[in-house]
Amino acid sequence: MKTIRQVSTLQFTLMVSAFQISVAFLSLPRELARQAGTDGWIAIFFGWGMATLASAALVKVMKNSPDGSILDLIQRYMGVWPSKMAAFIFMAYYLLLAYDGFMIASLVIKLWLLPSTYIYVLVLLLLIPTFQIAQHGFQVIGRYSEIVALISIWIPFVYLTTLRHARWLYLLPVLKDGWLPVLSTVKIMFYPMLGIGLAFFIYPHLVKKEKALTAMVISNTLTCLVYLGITLVCYVYFSPDEIGKFNDPVISIMKSIELQFIERIEVPFIAFYLFVFSCIWIPSMHLVSMNSAWLLGKDKERGHLAVWCFAVAVSFFIYRPSFIDVARVNNFLNLAGFVMEFALPVCVLLYVAMTKKVRGGRRS
Amino acid sequence: MRWVKTLSAVVMGCTIFLALTGCSNDKTNLEDATVPLALGLDVIDEKLRYYISAPVFSRDIKKKSREGGGIAEGLRQSRNQQDAQFPGAVAGRNYQVIIVGKKLLQYKDWFKVLDVKFRDPRNTVTDRIIAYDGPVTDVIHFQAKDQPPTSVFLRGLIDSGSRRSTTVKTTEQELHRQMHDRAITPAISEIMIENGKILLKGTTLLSQEGQYRDSLSYQETSLLQILKKEAKPGVSLTFPVEGMQEQLPFNTDLVSFSIGDISVKVKSSHDHDRFQYHIKINAFISITEKFLEYELLENSEEMASHLSKEMKKSIEKLIDKFQKHKIDPVGFGLYARAYHYPLYKAAQDNWGEELARAQFHVDVDLRIGATGAVE
Numbered sequence: 001m002k003t004i005r006q007v008s009t010l011q012f013t014l015m016v017s018a019f020q021i022s023v024a025f026l027s028l029p030r031e032l033a034r035q036a037g038t039d040g041w042i043a044i045f046f047g048w049g050m051a052t053l054a055s056a057a058l059v060k061v062m063k064n065s066p067d068g069s070i071l072d073l074i075q076r077y078m079g080v081w082p083s084k085m086a087a088f089i090f091m092a093y094y095l096l097l098a099y100d101g102f103m104i105a106s107l108v109i110k111l112w113l114l115p116s117t118y119i120y121v122l123v124l125l126l127l128i129p130t131f132q133i134a135q136h137g138f139q140v141i142g143r144y145s146e147i148v149a150l151i152s153i154w155i156p157f158v159y160l161t162t163l164r165h166a167r168w169l170y171l172l173p174v175l176k177d178g179w180l181p182v183l184s185t186v187k188i189m190f191y192p193m194l195g196i197g198l199a200f201f202i203y204p205h206l207v208k209k210e211k212a213l214t215a216m217v218i219s220n221t222l223t224c225l226v227y228l229g230i231t232l233v234c235y236v237y238f239s240p241d242e243i244g245k246f247n248d249p250v251i252s253i254m255k256s257i258e259l260q261f262i263e264r265i266e267v268p269f270i271a272f273y274l275f276v277f278s279c280i281w282i283p284s285m286h287l288v289s290m291n292s293a294w295l296l297g298k299d300k301e302r303g304h305l306a307v308w309c310f311a312v313a314v315s316f317f318i319y320r321p322s323f324i325d326v327a328r329v330n331n332f333l334n335l336a337g338f339v340m341e342f343a344l345p346v347c348v349l350l351y352v353a354m355t356k357k358v359r360g361g362r363r364s
Numbered sequence: 365m366r367w368v369k370t371l372s373a374v375v376m377g378c379t380i381f382l383a384l385t386g387c388s389n390d391k392t393n394l395e396d397a398t399v400p401l402a403l404g405l406d407v408i409d410e411k412l413r414y415y416i417s418a419p420v421f422s423r424d425i426k427k428k429s430r431e432g433g434g435i436a437e438g439l440r441q442s443r444n445q446q447d448a449q450f451p452g453a454v455a456g457r458n459y460q461v462i463i464v465g466k467k468l469l470q471y472k473d474w475f476k477v478l479d480v481k482f483r484d485p486r487n488t489v490t491d492r493i494i495a496y497d498g499p500v501t502d503v504i505h506f507q508a509k510d511q512p513p514t515s516v517f518l519r520g521l522i523d524s525g526s527r528r529s530t531t532v533k534t535t536e537q538e539l540h541r542q543m544h545d546r547a548i549t550p551a552i553s554e555i556m557i558e559n560g561k562i563l564l565k566g567t568t569l570l571s572q573e574g575q576y577r578d579s580l581s582y583q584e585t586s587l588l589q590i591l592k593k594e595a596k597p598g599v600s601l602t603f604p605v606e607g608m609q610e611q612l613p614f615n616t617d618l619v620s621f622s623i624g625d626i627s628v629k630v631k632s633s634h635d636h637d638r639f640q641y642h643i644k645i646n647a648f649i650s651i652t653e654k655f656l657e658y659e660l661l662e663n664s665e666e667m668a669s670h671l672s673k674e675m676k677k678s679i680e681k682l683i684d685k686f687q688k689h690k691i692d693p694v695g696f697g698l699y700a701r702a703y704h705y706p707l708y709k710a711a712q713d714n715w716g717e718e719l720a721r722a723q724f725h726v727d728v729d730l731r732i733g734a735t736g737a738v739e
Contacts, residue, residue: 112485124379165538167695172702239545255489256537263458263488 007205009215011142015202016219018145018279019195021226023104026248027330028227029234031188033243036181038171041231043182047189048224050342055196055216057345062203062212064352070200071294073348077355084295090200091291093340095308097194098284100329102126102312103321105277112251112270120316127309130278134286135302138205141283148275156226158269159233162253166236190342191334192227193220195280197341201287247323285309398450399458402515403491404433405477406465406500411435412477414442415463415504418450419513429513431504440480459491460519462536464552465500469568469576475543481536489537492522495554495568495576502557517562522553525564529589529599530582532567543574546712547697551588554579569686569693572716577689580682587675587682590628590645591694599623603674605656605667619671620653624733632699634707639700639722643679650734660735668732676728683724690716 007015032040065073071090075083106122114122133144175182196216206212234249237256246252254266262268289305296304321329404415415433432449436442446454468474481487496503506514526533531553534542542550549572556565567580567588580588583602589595602620626647633640649671651660660667686692697715700708711718 115486128376128379167698169698169702173705176705239541239547241546242541242544245544251485255485256535258490264486266485 005137005139005205006207007138007142007202009206009208009211011139011146012199012202012206012212013215013219013222014145014149015138015142015279015283016195016198016216017222017226018148018276019198019283020193020219020223022277022280023101024192024194025227025230026104026108026250028192029231029249030244030246032185032231033235033240033249035185035188037176038235038240039175039177039182040185041228041235042175043185043189044224044227044231046183046186047193047227048220050186050189051193051196051220051223052217054342054345055199055220056213057349058196058199058341059203059213059216061345061349061352062199063209066204066209068204069290070348071291072204073352077352087291087294090340091288091295093336094284094287094291096329096333096336098281098288099312099315100326100333101277101280101284102316103326103329105274105281106316107321107323107326108248108251108270109274113267119320120313123316124313126274126278126281127313130282130285131305131309134282134289135305137286137301138202138283141286144282145279148279152272152276155269155272156229158257159230159253162233162237162256165256166233167239168236170236170240171232188334190338191330193223194333194337194341195223196220197337197344198283198287201290285312392453392455396452398452398454400432400446400454400515401429401458401460401513402463402504402518403439403459403461404463404465404500404504405468405474407467407471408499412437412468413500414439415501416446416454417504417513417515418454419515427507429515433501433504438480439477440484457487459488460515461492461494461522463494463496463500463503463518463555466495466497466576469495469570469574472573472575475539475574478536482540489540490535492519493534493536493539493552494518494522495552497554497556497565497579503555503562506557506562508560508562511562514562518555521555521562521564525553527596529586529595530566531564531585532589532594543572545695545697546572546715547692547701547708548695549577549691549693549716550574551580551693569689569691571689571691577691578685583678584682584685587679588693590623590626591630591643591679591682593628595623595626597624597626599626600652601675602653603671603678605670605674617656618653619651619656619667621649621651621671621730621732624648624650630696630699632696632703634704636723639696639704639707639718640725641696641699641722642725642727644727644729645675645679646729647731648733649730651732651736660732664732664735668730672728672730675730676726679726679728680724683726687720687722690720692716692719696722 029040032043036043061073062070065076071083071087074086102123105126106119109122110117110119133140199212199216203209203212230250234243234253237253238246238249243249251266251270254269255264257265259265285305285308288308289301292304292308293299293301398418400416400418402417406413406415412435413433414436415431417429417431419429420427430450432446434442434445436445443454462478464474481489503514511517522531522533525531532551534550534552539550539552542548550570551567552570554565554568556563565579566582567585569577569580571577586595586599586601590599600620600622602618604617605619624647626645629644631642633642654660686694692715696719697708701712
């Protein structure tokens with residue numbers, strides 16, 4: 001495996017965080033409120049805990065393969081065919097994640113900004129920069145994530161201005177119906193935390209591999225702080241009885257901001273959010289091309305990426321998704337993501353440990 | 365491999381070109397649009413009537429706005445009808461004010477008429493909601509030589525009024541919140557036309573379903589805003605001080621003061637099978653006007669306690685009014701929900717009734733901080 005394109009710890013941290021936040025933050029406050037009312041924010045802490053545990057397992061697995069991705073690891077421990085199967089599954093999984101990102105971004109733009117523009121036109125426009133960035137691999141994606149993080153720092157401050165209308169009493173009482181609604185909400189926290197699986201593929205590129213776990217804990221914490229902030233801002237602005245009625249409370253809340261010179265402040269925001277949204281599909285498209293290149297023999301990732309970008313564009317031309325489809329895909333991704341990024345690392349870890357023991361036993 | 369690069373450049377160029385032409389449909393030239401700034405809703409003969417007023421930008425036309433209207437089943441449904449009355453497509457997206465006739469306020473759930481404003485995100489939701497007691501067409505067609513277009517004028521009226529707490533600043537979004545939150549009932553601004561002038565009248569209180577309940581004067585509105593903790597410093601109140609009352613063209617027993625720092629503490633408890641509210645108001649005031657002969661310097665404490673008593677009386681009267689109408693414009697329910705959730709939850713669907721049974725203990729402590737530049 002080539003390791004020329006190295007990724008720094010900061011880039012890794014931001015890549016994972018941006019992947020997690022990208023499109024998930026739009027609907028998170030609504031979903032949490034629908035499930036657990038104003039106590040939904042507590043579930044974010046559980047999400048953090050689970051993601052951190054999964055990250056620990058992930059890093060532990062990848063320690064067995066410092067020079068190759070998860071596919072190399074599987075090939076080494078299980079053989080060629082299982083690794084090809086894994087590549088296929090990962091490819092499908094990341095394709096779905098990228099598709100999900102494109103779907104949400106294009107539908108949000110269509111609803112809020114350009115109601116009579118076709119979705120496939122928007123997706124086509126988004127795919128051009130995607131191709132340009134994704135073809136250069138993780139190092140460039142990492143730099144891109146750094147830039148996105150840098151130019152997004154001011155966003156939280158804008159949300160803080162809505163606190164003028166805040167009613168903090170909405171948050172009380174904490175745990176109004178006990179722990180049960182909160183615990184049952186934890187199940188929707190997988191989808192917003194998806195992204196830790198990137199470590200499967202970035203780990204071999206890391207400069208400081210010993211800091212991988214620290215970086216992941218930091219990125220999980222960062223993500224959860226963002227979620228917590230945005231959720232609480234929405235909760236103190238919208239009354240508990242109405243928040244479930246808004247599809248994108250994170251955007252709707254901005255309509256309350258009145259400036260002298262601009263009437264719909266959310267318009268520049270959504271356009272700007274495209275940077276943030278893109279952090280899910282750019283790494284995903286890269287991984288899709290990487291996995292499909294693995295399936296059909298290595299070293300033609302760029303061609304694969306072009307084909308996949310084209311395929312995505314065509315798919316949006318043929319099939320035009322709606323918000324209802326998004327909800328379905330999100331539901332499925334919540335489950336699929338749990339399997340791929342939370343359960344899989346643990347299973348692989350157990351398998352590797354067992355194999356090592358058996359092999360070690362034989363040798364001695 | 366050079367042909368690959370050329371080909372990809374050509375393909376990319378074509379896609380960008382196609383995409384740009386795709387976006388070109390998605391714009392409206394200002395010349396082709398009519399932008400109504402005021403929306404009026406009323407009921408005549410049990411049918412929903414809408415009125416819109418759009419500014420006209422032309423130097424040759426004396427009248428600065430053009431009005432339209434008609435019978436509608438829904439705002440969006442009536443769009444073709446609106447288009448028929450104006451040159452250019454009517455984009456009902458930038459309303460500054462929505463005037464609601466009192467007749468419409470007799471109907472339950474009239475707020476649902478405004479559904480399109482929330483459903484189509486291109487619409488603004490910061491337009492002020494204003495109640496008017498009378499035919500809304502009078503307000504929409506109101507013309508005065510010394511007044512900017514009615515829509516802009518009304519918005520200014522509400523904004524400056526709410527800054528002084530003589531009316532509430534209820535935007536559409538805020539009304540959405542007050543309508544849906546079961547722990548609070550809505551309050552919107554109210555205007556009237558008197559002697560050929562549009563005037564701010566105070567506040568209209570609505571029930572949970574949006575039906576008209578009662579109106580508040582300026583001073584009552586100020587007290588409501590104080591109770592809601594939304595009063596900004598500078599609220600001006602006037603109370604009578606018992607004493608001599610001479611027959612002069614102005615009332616001599618009135619003392620006016622403006623409130624500086626104000627702290628409002630609301631404590632809730634549940635006792636004797638009903639909610640108990642303890643409201644404690646502490647404020648520094650400065651006397652701004654007094655006519656009667658009264659040694660303020662020596663008797664300032666007496667004056668303060670007198671004004672406190674009067675203010676307490678007014679607040680109690682105001683709360684009595686709320687209880688009589690079974691409404692909760694202050695949002696006492698928020699405290700009940702926050703601190704007595706199980707009890708509140710049992711009563712949340714009939715919170716107005718529950719609040720009518722509640723007991724209030726008001727405590728006002730005013731301190732005179734300044735008496736002005738003259739004795």
